[in-house]
Amino acid sequence: MGWMADETGLEKTAANHVALTPLSHLRRAAQVFADHTAVIYGSHRVSYREYHARCTRLASALAALGVAPGDVVATLIPNLPAQAEAHFGVPACGGVLNTINTRLDVDTVAYILEHGGAKVLLVDSEFLELATAALARMQGDAPILIETPDLEAGFAASGDHQTYEDLLASGDPGFDWIMPQDEWESLALNYTSGTTGRPKGVVYHHRGAYLMTMGTVVSWRMVLKPVYLTIVPLFHCNGWNHTWMMPMLGGTVVCCRNITPEAIYDAIADHGVTHFGGAPIVLNLLVNAKEEQRRAFDHQVEVFTAGAPPAPATLQKIETLGFHITQVYGLTETYGHVTECLWQGGNWDNLDQAGRAAIKARQGIAFPMMEDITVVDENMQQIPQNASDQGEIVMRGNSVMKGYLKNPEATAEAFAGGYFHSGDIAIQHPDGYIQIADRAKDIIISGGENISSVEVEGVLMGHPAVNLAAVVAKPDDKWGEVPCAFVELKEGHEVSEAEIIAFSRETLAGFKAPKRVVFQELPKTSTGKIQKFELRGIAKSL
Structure with missing residues (x-):
């Protein structure tokens, strides 16, 4: 189907077919944006040349520890440079990155380490007690523990483990990255929240992450050298894949350990932050910040918000402060955001502030890298797009997970009918825009x-x-x-x-x-x- 009558010699070769991977973004940035600032955190400031070198040393050092292609490397780290570097360094040695939520209990962390089979665990010093308790509770082989102190925040090394910087020093700066031969190869392992049972391991592939970075640039209307503040935890859908995206644009990642109004306003004022993502609670922090917590800035900040539909009242207030809000929606199983409330202009521009905020609270339409996102009834039939009838949001496209690790039954159930089933209940407006009514259980x-x-x-x-x-x-x-x-x-x-x-x-x-x-x-x-x-x-x- 679709083949020409004679395609003799028209084969895939190394010249015309390369597996899609976000690793390519940093390899290119190390040359194109070599001297531009890549990552900032307190006194830590590295160029793209240095960022690439540090990720290369990490890949080399992990390989020397015995991490082979397909092995899992886990992290318990906040939004810090080491966590950003792991997003490139781990897959650059062929490994699969498993960023673990730092707020989980000991038993759940132990389960994730066992279920994912982590060979190495990178741990911020603040969470060393959590990590060691989890390792002690494991039944199988425990991963090698590497400590990542954060002196900027007052978390010094314990002295009981090899440190992250010593690990990097042992790495070879000339290490040849192990690039995927097939873009379906696994890139990352993320675990669902597990509020109704054991968390499920969601597996991402290189292709999905690469296309997520491309689609985000289009939907966020991004230009070269943005400044991105890491508010979305990098252990949550890999920070919506934004850290993998930034090298493509020569952007600067500003790391943020603790999410406070002061930290956000300071980053905007001091570093010229242009973009960040966050849940509606972050918008509330900014809206309700005291005067002494605020800093003046003279540019518009683009914000993706997701996690729960933001209240129209919140949207009304925050856009008067210099923030342009776009509602997005997605799940762990979809690499993060896959729908956006794309502003259509025209009559929408003539609405009053309350009317505009009501539209901005919609989850909207599919991102460009997705094939189809719609709302269906229990028989998988399209619901009437009348802003009244309800159904389940389903989706298909390249930024949908490979499936749940070691759980083929749950994977088959999630993909029934050729779509991923979100479990979210929504209406659909006559223009096709989706608006969440609720989670089915809510x-x-x-x-x-x-x-x-x-x-x-x-x-x-x-x-x-x-x-x-x-x-x-x-x-x-x-x-x-x-x-x-x-x-x-x-x-x-x-x-x-x-x-x-x-x-x-x-x-x-x-x-x-x-x-x-x-x-x-x-x-x-x-x-x-x-x-x-x-x-x-x-x-x-x-």
Whole structure:
């Protein structure tokens, strides 16, 4: 199909076919942008020539430790230079990078190290106790532990392990990178959150990551030499693949260990940050920052936000501060973001601020590297695009995982019908734009009526005293279940439960308004997502 009648001699050769890999970006940048700044963290500042050399030494040193092609190298490191270097150095020796969430418990870290079969573990000194406890709990062979101290943050080496810089010093700067022969070769191993059981190991291939970097440049309208602030954890979908992308553009990665309003505003003012990604909680940090935490800047900062639909009220406020927000959506299984709320202009430009914010809260349309993303019913049929009917978001394209490691049953279930099933419930507008209604497990069914927790949360976030809101189902004898709101107030603000409920009823139908309001700090993951499973447990006991 599609072949010419005579293609004699038209074969794939080394000259006309090279496996796609993000490793190519840094190899090129070492020549094209050799003297341009690649990575900044405190006093650490390296050029692309130096960045490439450090990644090469890492690849060489790991190979000397016995890491062979296909072996896993794990990390327990925040957004620091060593974590960025591992994204190139590990695959450059043929290894598979497994960045582990630094906020996980000992048992889960031990499980991931065992399940993934890590041969080496790079550990930030702050998380050395977590790492050693996890290694002690492992049943199989433990990985070699390399310590990565962070003197900038006051975390000195313990003296009990080889340090990262000593490991680099042992590496050969002339080491020949092991490039993939097949772009389907495994590049990275990421684990899902595992809130309902053991986390699943999501395997990425070189092709998917390469095309993710290309698609992101198009969708983010990027030009040469951007300055990118690492707010999205590099252990979360490999930081949405942005670290692999930056060398393609000669961009500068500004590492950020602790996500605070001061750190973000300082990076923008001091380093001229032009881009960053983050969950809506990051937008709230910026909107609610005290005056003394802010710094002035005179350029527009492009922001990708994802993780949960941001409240329109938050979007309204932040864009007056110099930030241009684009809502994106994706999952660990899709290398990060795969849909974007692409602004169409025209009549959209004439909307008032509230109308613009409402559109920007949509998850939108597929990124260019994806083949198809849509919403279907339980029979895999396209739902009516009427902004009312609901279905599941499904997707297919090159930036979908290879599958779940050592779990063919879960892989087959996820890929049923030729699409990846997200588990997210959404509506589709007449223009095809997708808007999440809820996770399937977060829909509240009260007296036979479906209630979107996202809709209720969006209304509550419009109250001037509310910093964050999460809504879950509370068991109810009469209605089966009813909405229960958990609200985190802004500093210095007070409001009663009755006032919150009355406020919600000004916008929502009575059955959608929360029947209980609990004021507390909301439990969050390391990426800023609210942990609703904890709140469901509290709601059941009320």
